[in-house]
Amino acid sequence: MQNINPMVSTIVQQIMVSENDVAAWRRELIRNHIFNVQEARDLSEREISLIHHALLTQRLSQLSSDELLEEAKKQKLQYHVNLEGDQFQMGSVSY
Numbered sequence: 001m002q003n004i005n006p007m008v009s010t011i012v013q014q015i016m017v018s019e020n021d022v023a024a025w026r027r028e029l030i031r032n033h034i035f036n037v038q039e040a041r042d043l044s045e046r047e048i049s050l051i052h053h054a055l056l057t058q059r060l061s062q063l064s065s066d067e068l069l070e071e072a073k074k075q076k077l078q079y080h081v082n083l084e085g086d087q088f089q090m091g092s093v094s095y
Helices: 006-019 022-031 037-042 045-061 065-074 085-094
Strands: none
Touching: 006 045, 006 065, 022 037, 022 045
8 A cells, every 4th residue: 555645645735624524526427437426415414525625635646745735725724844853963963
């Protein structure tokens, strides 16, 4: 199993919280021919949410670092790097 980029996970969580529209996610599954109308109607809100989460993760995992940074800006995510005193040199080199 492939490790998920932490930035992808953060962006996915932000999208899930900011959008939080199960009906729209259900329509998207139908529009993209992932499920037919009856199948989508039979799915619970939790199932729809989990499917949407997985699809977002899959789509964002295929983006380059630059594209992920653009998506983070689009989602208005702010981040910073905090390097502790004794880890500063090692952390700054790896950053």
